[in-house]
Amino acid sequence: MGPERFLSMEAVEAANDRGPMACHLYSLIGCAQMLDTCGRGVQAAAVRHEALSLLKELAATGERKSWSGYQTSYWAVLLSFSGADSERQTSGGPRPPSGATPMQWSPDAKRRYFDSRIALRETLDTLAPRAAEDPDQHLAELVRLHRVLTVRSAVYWEHRTHLFADRVRSLFDDGVGLARQLSQHHPADGTSTLAKVLIDRSTFHTAAGEFGPALDDFCQALSYLGEAN
Template identity: 75%
Template sequence: MVKGLNQWATGLSEEGRYAEAADTMTELVAAILPDGPSGDLAWSLLEWIAALHDAGRSDEALAAFETLVSMEAAEAANDRGPMACHLYSLIGYAQMLDTHGRGEQAALTRQEALALLGELADTGERKSWSGYQRSFWAVLLYFSGAENDRPASNEPRPPSGAALTQWSPDVRQRYFDSRHALREEVDTLAPRATEDPDQYLAELVRLHRVLTIRSAVYWKNRTHLFAEKVHSLFDEGVSLARRLSQHDPVEGTRTLARSLIDRSTFHTAAGRLESALDDFRQALSYLGEAS
């Protein structure tokens, strides 16, 4: 009865028809959620969350995110899913809570993420997984930056909660081809940001994050090159955000915390769990949430 609804919702999202995409995913999730966790449910929940958020239905999006977090927690606790996916869902949920002014709840959620990351750093995953958790991370990473990555024209855009394999081929090709122009734009803006940080530094930080996310999504399936190709971008992002925090201590410090959390999740996806924990602890200290 619902076969094909997720592909239909993906196409609607690419065309900017977010209200229709949200309704479509709501129908799909209502049909499959009672059956409990399955191979497709987590991906459908991710797409549902993004469609609701893009449609401006923030309360519903937060409720859907809570459903995802609870499911990933139960799956990890019962060794039916990776602890890393639970971690990524907690971090994404905290970011959405912050976006919608629920800072106290976001801080509590980050403390849950810290405890889980500490366990991962100490023991690693309790069992081996196929590696799909990196794709899960990539979807949430792209979603976290989608608000600042809208196309200037009326061209279709990647659906912010869908797995890469669900994107239309032309949308995927255009998205990845744009990395080269973005790199040139970032390099052109860098000296201007040094000369006039008031006017250019925040925009440089924003553009660099767009470049980093696009590159990470591109390289995430190229296992032997993934860490090598994108590690320096996450490092550059933290350095730029640190400069912004020195120039604008209020907004810049929150931006620095976000950059550190981005790099922490990258380290987790690359299997560098001690580095991930160090970055996450630093981020919480800048947010005033260090335990």
Template identity: 70%
Template sequence: MTELVVAAILPYGPASGGLTWSLLEWVAALHDARRSGEALGVFEALVSMEAAEAADGRGSIACHFYSLIGYAQMLDAYGRGERAALVRQEALALLTAWADTGERKSWSSYEASFWAVLLSFSGADGERPASDGPRPPSGTAPMEWSPDAMRGYLDSRHVLRDEVDALAVRAAEDPDRYLAELVRLHRVLTVRSAVYWEHRAHLFPEQARSLFDEGVGLARQLSQRDPAEGTRTLARPLIDQSTFYVAACAFGPALDDFREVVGYLGEVG
């Protein structure tokens, strides 16, 4: 169905309003169906559209940045590491160019919603079901989820917080056994919490910041214990935190985190 919707509105371009969201849904559907080449092709089209919109002043620079990050993560997932590195260099150049000034105008809540969808989509592969009920469709804005899916996904934060706290005690006693799983589970908690707080704009930065900080701190511990695997593990929460800072309009810290990422990955241009 999404493919048919996109085909119908694609000739009208971004002015049709729903094209961005439909492309995100289409990428997710293709990814879930393991149609990797097609998923990457649609994602590249989304990146190109966001780039053109930002260049013309008709769209958000932040959304262009988020789309580059999401595209690079999918390229990595499909074993296209060289291409992913080039895309991250493009994202770094973009963020460097506008970190001192930020967006040219306010786009209300559109950019944050776009960020939340891509963040939840990037975390979907590592998640377990949110509850015994329906799982939210990946690549779809929370406002489009069913009430049951929304309730199960967001209410699971409380159970996850308890599980993360309990696992943190075990990881402190036996990090070799539990720390990697703590990093993974903490990211699940962070993603779901960010989706919850994103549309509560006045509370979002304050409530979400500590979780991203915690995630980076845990990943740093893992990186120190296992440099071979931990460096790439650390890159992911740093990327998450960088995109969070952009969503919270803290562009300097976002750039610092992202520079650290490309340094860890050996992608410094």
């Protein structure tokens, strides 16, 4: 099934209250990211504007009905998939299957993926002062690694507690702060990175039921991409 057909089916489900609007939103955002990767920027922008319309409705009225909460797991799966572009292929060891929930990962894949957060935090703590002293050499790498840690932490905590938002909020906020520094220091590459990190935080706010802040972040991201109305 192609992405266009899938999105069309999801749109019908959401419109008829047979599925959460938030899940359709995450799918639209994920599809736009894939279109960008394939060099289809015009189509990606159109999909993002469709997501914007949906997010405006969520910010105005919320979900049309109550759901069981599985939409947060749906968000975490798509976030882990989108986060793959910030990771560099490493040799050896199992990798989590794309598009699967942590419950479906092998024990070795889960251990390797989640335990890596400790080493990532240590690397970030070492890299941060270097990035402050020499942003040309280290700031972009600091932003990249911070996004990897944020994604892995979000997937970890969403899987374990309904209070996941409190566990990872500061990571999303710090990531936006770092991306802003990169955008100011190196606008050519940093601006698109800032837009990506703002969209990450927008989906986090949506998963936490904070639709107003989600809309604010998404609108900012579109302005940095040159796609604002």
